[in-house]
Amino acid sequence: MKKYILSTGNISPQQTFGQPFTQAEIITYTGNRMAAAEPDYSKLIDVKLIRRMSRIIKLGVAAAMECLQKANINAPDAIITGTAYGCLQDTEVFLTRLVENKEELLAPTAFIQSTHNTVGAQIALMLKCHAYNNTFVHRGFSFESALLDGCLLLEEQKANTVLIGGIDEITDTSHAILTRLGLYRRGAKGGEGAAFFLLANQPSGSDYARLDGMETLYKPKTVRDVEAAIQSFLAANGIGMHDVDLVITGQNGDAKGDAIYKQLSAVVWNNTPATGFKHLCGEYPTATAFALWLAAEILKEGKAPPAVGQVTVDKPVKRILICNHFQNIHHSFFLLTAC
Amino acid sequence: MDKEQLMADLKKQIITQLNLKDLKPEDIGNDQPLFVEGLGLDSIDALELIVLLQQEYKIKLSNADEGPKVFQSVKTMAEYIIAHQGQNA
Amino acid sequence: MSTKVFVAGVGVISSIGNKVAENLHALEHSKPGMGEMSLLQSVHKTLPVAEVKRSNAELVAATGLPAHTTRTALLSSIAAREAFDDAAIPGFDRLRTGFISANTVGGMDKSEDFFVTFHANAATGRLRDVVNHECGSATEIVADQLGIRNYISTISTACSSSANAIFFGARLIKYGQLDVVIAGGADALAKFTLNGFNSLMILDQEFCKPFDENRKGLNLGEGAGYVVLVSEKVAATLNKPVYCSLSGYCNANDAYHQTASSPDGTGSFLAMKGALEQSGLTAADISYINLHGTGTQNNDIAEGAAIKQLFAPHYPKMSSTKSFTGHTLGGCGGIEAVFSVLSIKHGITYPNLRFHTQMKELPFAPETSFSKNVPVQHVLSNSFGFGGNCSSLIFSTL
Numbered sequence A: 001m002k003k004y005i006l007s008t009g010n011i012s013p014q015q016t017f018g019q020p021f022t023q024a025e026i027i028t029y030t031g032n033r034m035a036a037a038e039p040d041y042s043k044l045i046d047v048k049l050i051r052r053m054s055r056i057i058k059l060g061v062a063a064a065m066e067c068l069q070k071a072n073i074n075a076p077d078a079i080i081t082g083t084a085y086g087c088l089q090d091t092e093v094f095l096t097r098l099v100e101n102k103e104e105l106l107a108p109t110a111f112i113q114s115t116h117n118t119v120g121a122q123i124a125l126m127l128k129c130h131a132y133n134n135t136f137v138h139r140g141f142s143f144e145s146a147l148l149d150g151c152l153l154l155e156e157q158k159a160n161t162v163l164i165g166g167i168d169e170i171t172d173t174s175h176a177i178l179t180r181l182g183l184y185r186r187g188a189k190g191g192e193g194a195a196f197f198l199l200a201n202q203p204s205g206s207d208y209a210r211l212d213g214m215e216t217l218y219k220p221k222t223v224r225d226v227e228a229a230i231q232s233f234l235a236a237n238g239i240g241m242h243d244v245d246l247v248i249t250g251q252n253g254d255a256k257g258d259a260i261y262k263q264l265s266a267v268v269w270n271n272t273p274a275t276g277f278k279h280l281c282g283e284y285p286t287a288t289a290f291a292l293w294l295a296a297e298i299l300k301e302g303k304a305p306p307a308v309g310q311v312t313v314d315k316p317v318k319r320i321l322i323c324n325h326f327q328n329i330h331h332s333f334f335l336l337t338a339c
Numbered sequence B: 001m002d003k004e005q006l007m008a009d010l011k012k013q014i015i016t017q018l019n020l021k022d023l024k025p026e027d028i029g030n031d032q033p034l035f036v037e038g039l040g041l042d043s044i045d046a047l048e049l050i051v052l053l054q055q056e057y058k059i060k061l062s063n064a065d066e067g068p069k070v071f072q073s074v075k076t077m078a079e080y081i082i083a084h085q086g087q088n089a
Numbered sequence C: 001m002s003t004k005v006f007v008a009g010v011g012v013i014s015s016i017g018n019k020v021a022e023n024l025h026a027l028e029h030s031k032p033g034m035g036e037m038s039l040l041q042s043v044h045k046t047l048p049v050a051e052v053k054r055s056n057a058e059l060v061a062a063t064g065l066p067a068h069t070t071r072t073a074l075l076s077s078i079a080a081r082e083a084f085d086d087a088a089i090p091g092f093d094r095l096r097t098g099f100i101s102a103n104t105v106g107g108m109d110k111s112e113d114f115f116v117t118f119h120a121n122a123a124t125g126r127l128r129d130v131v132n133h134e135c136g137s138a139t140e141i142v143a144d145q146l147g148i149r150n151y152i153s154t155i156s157t158a159c160s161s162s163a164n165a166i167f168f169g170a171r172l173i174k175y176g177q178l179d180v181v182i183a184g185g186a187d188a189l190a191k192f193t194l195n196g197f198n199s200l201m202i203l204d205q206e207f208c209k210p211f212d213e214n215r216k217g218l219n220l221g222e223g224a225g226y227v228v229l230v231s232e233k234v235a236a237t238l239n240k241p242v243y244c245s246l247s248g249y250c251n252a253n254d255a256y257h258q259t260a261s262s263p264d265g266t267g268s269f270l271a272m273k274g275a276l277e278q279s280g281l282t283a284a285d286i287s288y289i290n291l292h293g294t295g296t297q298n299n300d301i302a303e304g305a306a307i308k309q310l311f312a313p314h315y316p317k318m319s320s321t322k323s324f325t326g327h328t329l330g331g332c333g334g335i336e337a338v339f340s341v342l343s344i345k346h347g348i349t350y351p352n353l354r355f356h357t358q359m360k361e362l363p364f365a366p367e368t369s370f371s372k373n374v375p376v377q378h379v380l381s382n383s384f385g386f387g388g389n390c391s392s393l394i395f396s397t398l
Helices: A055-071 A088-100 A109-113 A118-127 A139-155 A172-180 A223-236 A255-267 A288-301 B003-017 B043-057 B064-070 B074-084 C020-028 C056-063 C071-087 C108-120 C135-146 C161-174 C191-199 C266-279 C297-311 C329-346
Strands: A003-011 A078-082 A132-136 A161-168 A193-200 A209-218 A246-249 A274-276 A319-326 A330-337 C005-014 C097-102 C151-155 C180-187 C223-231 C244-253 C288-290 C317-319 C378-385 C389-396
Touching: A003 A055, A003 A139, A003 A288, A055 A088, A055 A118, A055 A161, A055 A193, A078 A118, A078 A139, A088 A109, A088 A172, A088 C108, A088 C191, A109 B043, A109 C191, A118 A132, A118 A161, A132 A139, A132 C151, A132 C244, A139 A161, A139 A193, A139 A209, A139 A288, A139 A319, A139 A330, A139 C135, A139 C151, A139 C161, A161 A288, A193 A288, A209 A223, A209 A288, A209 C151, A223 A255, A223 A319, A223 A330, A246 A255, A246 A288, A255 A319, A288 A319, A288 A330, B003 B043, B003 B074, B043 B064, B043 B074, B064 B074, C005 C020, C005 C071, C005 C161, C005 C180, C005 C329, C020 C329, C056 C071, C071 C097, C071 C108, C071 C135, C071 C180, C071 C223, C097 C135, C097 C161, C097 C329, C108 C191, C135 C151, C151 C161, C161 C180, C161 C223, C161 C244, C161 C329, C161 C378, C161 C389, C180 C329, C223 C329, C244 C266, C244 C329, C266 C297, C266 C378, C266 C389, C288 C329, C297 C378, C329 C378, C329 C389
Parallel strands: A078 A132, A078 A161, A246 A274, A246 A319, C097 C151, C097 C180, C288 C317, C288 C378
Antiparallel strands: A003 A193, A003 A209, A161 A193, A209 A330, A319 A330, C005 C223, C005 C244, C180 C223, C244 C389, C378 C389
C-alpha cells in the first residue's frame, strides 16, 4: 500500500528540528548515552500547557506540531503513536513518591501523565481533535504497529491524512537499568527521540517520499530467515535489490547484533551502498522512526547529506530500503521511493 | 498564625506545587479567583492543592467537593487553614 | 479480504471467576467479585478491590510460566489459552495468526517492588523483576506460548485499550493480512495504579454503584478477557458454530481534558455513533448496552448524556458489569467483550448491582436483574479511557 509522506517533524540527538538537516553538523557522543537536542519549548507550546508536560510529552508534542505546521494541517484524521517505554519520567516521579511517602500524600499529576497514550492524547487535546487516536506499546514494533494502523486507516478510506509518531525517552533510572540488563555492554549507545510523519493516500506534489511497503518479522530463527523475508518483501513490491539505491541499516555498535547486518550485506545488498543511522540517534525501540525520517530527508534531497557521514552514493538516490532489528527479536523493513 | 504571612507562603507553595513557572508570588492577588477564570486552574490542580494542604499544613480535605469553596482564592485557603489548624489529618 | 469477522472463541479470568463458566455463574447469581484486599500488599487496606481469587503461585502452576512472571502476563495467559482452546481452530499452525493484546500495568506489579530496593541503592534489586516491565513483554510471553508469530502487537490507551486491540485485530483480518487474531487484554492490580486512582479521589470506599444517583466512585479490579476473531473463510472450517460477528467498532477522542470526560460525553457519543455507522445499524437495533459504567460521578454522567443523545426516546436494556468485576483498566474492554458475546450466544442480559436511585439527569435506568430468554440481536460495549480515548464495539447475532 503506497502512502505519501507529506511532512515530518523530528527531535533527536542531532540538530534535526526546525532546520534543514543538510545544514547540520553531526554531533558525536562519547559514552553510551545520546540525549535529544531539545528546542526551547516555550516558543512552541503555550506556557499554561507546558507546566503539566513532562519531557517526553514536550518532545512528542513539539515534533508533532512541527510536522503539522510544515504541512499546514490543523486537524489530521487520526493520531497514532508508538512508544515502547512510555512516559518514564512521570512513572518514576510517582513511584518515587509512592516509595518515599509509603503510599501517602500522593499528588495525581505524575500518575495521570504516566499513561502510555498521554502524548497522543495531549496532541488531540491541543488540536481539539476528535478523530481516531491509538497508541502502540510493543517493544521494537511500537512504531511499526502505529505505521501499519495509520496505513490501514488510509486504505479503508477512513482518513485522508494520518499523523503517526514514534517516541521514546531515556531517564537516568531507565539508563541505569538498561545498562545493568546489558543492552550497552558490547558497544551500543542508548538513544531517544520523537519523530512524526503525516501520511496521505494521494500525492500532494511536494511530498518527502512515498512509502511503498513495510514488513515486520518476529524472532527469526536464523539469518537465512531474515534474508528470505527481505527477498520476499522486495518481490512483493515488484522490485529486486538492483532497484535499490541505498540501504539504511540498524547497526548500533554492538558486535553481536551487527553481525547480522554483515551477513545480510554479503548476500542481499552486496553491491548497494549502505549506511547505518544509529550513530546519529542511538539505540532505542522506536529508532526506526528516525530511520524513516532520515530516508524521507534523503529522498527529498535526492542525495544523502554530508551529515549522515557513512556513505557516498554516486548516483541520485531514488529508492531506499531500511533494514533494522531490535535485539534480534524485532526485525522490520521499509521501502521508500522518491516522488 | 499571621494571615498575611500565610498568604505569602501559600502563593510560593502553589507556584511550586502546580509548576506555574511563569508566575511570581506577586502576580497572584489575594482575592484573585484561582479556578476557571483568574489563574485558570482545573480539577487536577484542585487535587494537587488537596495534597499541598495535607503536606504543608496537615489538614485533610476528605471530600473533593469541599474543594471549590476552600480553593476559591488564596485568601479563602488561608482562612480555611487558620480555622482548621490543630485538627490533625 | 473478509467482509465479516466472527468470534470463534472466548476466554476470561476475573474476580468473579477463573474461566468463562464461573464468570457466567456469578453474573447469573449476582455474586460480585470485590471485597477486602487480600493478595495486594498496600497500606490502603480498607479500599475494596476486585481481585482474581488466585495467588501468583497458583497462576504460575496453572500456566506453566516461570515463577517470576508478572501477574499481568499470568492472567493474560489463562484467558488467552481458554479462548484459544475454545475456538479449537483446525490447522491453526498453517494459518496466518496474530495476537493483539492490551494492558496498562505491564509488569508494574513486579517493577514497583524492584523500585523499592533500586531507589535505596541503584546497584540492587533483582533484574528479573524489571525485565518484563514493558507492556509488550506480557504480550510476547503469551504469544510464544500459543505459537503465534505472524503478527504480534500491544496497545495501551488506558481503559479503552483492549477494545482497541479487538477492533485492530478485526481490521487486520478484513484487510487480508491475517486469518485468525486472538485479541483482548489484561491488567493486574498494583500499588501504582491503586495509589494513582486514590490520588484522583475517584475510588469508592464501599462497593461501587455504577449509574446510581449516589455513586461515589469506582473499585479497582484485575483480570483478562480475549476473543478469537476469524475470517469468513476460517469460520467455514470450524467444527462448531461461531458465537457472533463483530459488526461495528469505532474510536473517537473526547479532546476535553486529560482525565475528565466532557459533561455531554462528546467522545462517548462519537464512538457509539461511529460504531453504529460501521455496522449499518441504528440505535433502535441495539438490544443491550454493556456500559463502561465505572461508578465515578464524571464517567457515568458523560456516558449517560451521550446515550440519551443517541438513543432517546427508546432505551435498550443496559448495565455495567463493573458492578461485578470492578474496573479492570486495560482488561475491561476484553472482559466486557466476552460478556457481550455471551449475551448474544445465550440470550442473557446482566444486572447492574447495587443500583437504587436513578440519576436525576437521565431518563433511563440500568437493569437490576439477570434476564434469560432475551432476544439479544446486537450488543454495544463501551470502553472510555483517560486521554479522552473512547471506543465502542458492536457484536451481532448471525
